[in-house]
Amino acid sequence: MAWKSRTRSLQVFDTEQSTDSVEWCPVSPCHNILVCGTYQLNKEEATPSRSGRLYLFNFRQDALMSPPLTELQQIDTAAILDLKWCHVPVSGKALLGAAAASGELQLYGMSLNQVRSEEKSQTVGPQRLVLSLDWSTGRMNGGSEDVRLVCSDSAGCVSVQTMGEDSLMMLSQWKAHDFEAWISAFSYWDSQLVYSGGDDCKLKGWDLRVGPSCPTLTSKRHSMGVCSIQSSPHREHILATGSYDEQVLLWDGRNMKQPLSESNMGGGVWRLKWHPTNPHLLLAACMHNDFHILHCQQALEGSGEPCPVVTSYILHNSLAYGADWSRISLDEPVPCSPPATEPQxxxxxxxxxxxxxxxxxxxxxxxxxxxxxxxxxxxxxxxxPASVHAPVSGSFNPQSGTPSMSSLLATCSFYDHMLHVWRWDWTSDKTEQEMR
Known part of the structure; x- marks a missing residue:
């Protein structure tokens, strides 16, 4: 059975400031909530400053005659480098973490379609920018008794914190990289394991049980700065990393000497996101080369081949930075529409x-x-070149036993300060013929 792929833009929103982070809320019943963060460098001031804004949106799937995205709130804040929702409720609320240029790890609680700053925010260090954060709750199992956060900063440090009753409590902080530590991430299968990547071109692993005095692994497989890491929430030991060297590497954490696969994306890979339910789909934000969805099944099964790109979203006109999947279910495939125009x-x-x-x-x-x-x-x-993206065989089945698959995504680009909400549909030839 052959499958056809379509993307369709649903709405474009101008954030006024440079946009670098978007996140759909993973906590039910707030899957319709989308946040977006901006980063604005104010060079015209005597002392250049960095300001930002946090946007909160509601997505209405039934908005047939009006734009589906409605702005609920905006908060002026320090420039935002990264946003991540905790995957489980904490004290009955959805909790959002923000990595800020002020050197703070900021927390916001979701209540009645509003987010409010939490008193648990904490400064990780003076004269530094918090560049990334991750929660230990990626598998969405268990409660909120041992919720941890990891963040990285411009001083090359990594910090691990836990949720206390009244504040964030620092468990450990250490110098992890020689230059900017662009990214930090938990193993979602063992929250005592942390990964980090830096502008020193190194990917490192850390075991919190033995302390951060020495990494458990150091890889120089990437040839430029490592700026994206995500543990798979679906398969133990699987890790995806991306770099300014334009490569996406898939790893088995039990053997980090050689990656399972290497895929050339044609642009620096700033963010990677595994699909919420499909273990084989990986979303990549590729800076100068748009947004792409990789199909990783054969690579994860040991083929050693690059992961083919199953679809691309090319309608942004600036650096592709923020990207995320929604957990909203899109039951009906999109009507037939002209495909997006490919770049010349x-x-x-x-x-x-x-x-x-x-x-x-x-x-x-x-x-x-x-x-x-x-x-x-x-x-x-x-x-x-066209050869960067290998074609997908016609036998690809997005989810075994299903005639179609649809996903809702949000992406953002930097200098043109644009947020896009779009959908991706995989439809079999047979299903498409029945729709006509």
Whole structure:
């Protein structure tokens, strides 16, 4: 049976400030809640500052004649580098964590379609930016008795904290990387295991039971800064990592000498998100090369081959940073509509890789890649070759026994400050024919 893939934009929202993070709430009954964070560097001031804004939206699936996304709230705050919801309720509330340029790990509680700042926010250190955070609750099992957070910062440090009655309590903090520690993440199967990635091109693993004096693993498999890590909530030991080197690597945590697969994305991989229910689908935000969904089944089964891209969302016009899946169920496949226009293919003389000027969201450094001759190639023609994305075989079945599959996603891009909400539909030829 052959399968067809479609993406359709549902709504575009201008956030006014540079946008770098979007997150759907995973806690029932708040799956309709979406948050978005912005990061604005104010260079015109005598002393440049970083400001941000937290947006709260409600998504209405039944909004047939009006935009489905409704803004509920916005909060001016320090610039936001990362947002993550706790996967389980804490004290009866959905809890949102924000990594802020003020050096704070900020917490917000969800109540009556509003988020309110919690007194449990904490500063991780002076003169630093919190760059990422993760919760230990990714498998969504158990209660909230041992909820932990891990965060990384611009000083190269990683911090692990736990929820106390009145405040966040620091369990440990250590120097993990030589430069910015772009990303930190829990193993969702063992909250005593933490991973981190930094601008020193290193992926590291840490066992909190033996202390952070020495990492349990150090990998230099990525050739540039490691900026995305996520443990699979579906399969134990599976880890996905991404880097400015444009590669997505899949790992088995029991053997970190060699990745299970390596996939060239044609752009620096800023965020990776596993699908909430399908263990084989991985969403990648690829900076200069849009957003892509990878199908990882064969790689996870040991093929050693790159993960094919099953669909791409190409309607953003700036750096692809924030991306997330919704847990809202979309029962009906989208009606037939024209496919999104693919970017025009550009012929470039010479061989080698395009030179792209990468800018971190903190505007703290630039990283360049160039072609064999050292020529600069403008971003406007930096589309990857078609061979980057391998085709998917017609026998691909998104979920065994189902005639179709639909997902709701949100993505955001930086300099054009745009939030997009869109849907992706996999439909079999047979189902599509029955719809006509």
């Amino acid at each position: 293919e550009v012929t470039i003389e010479g061989r080698g890789h395009l030179r792209i000027q990468y800018e971190s969201p903190t505007a703290s450094f630039d990283t360049s890649l160039e072609d064999d001759t050292g020529r600069y190639i403008p971003e406007s023609i930096a589309a990857p």
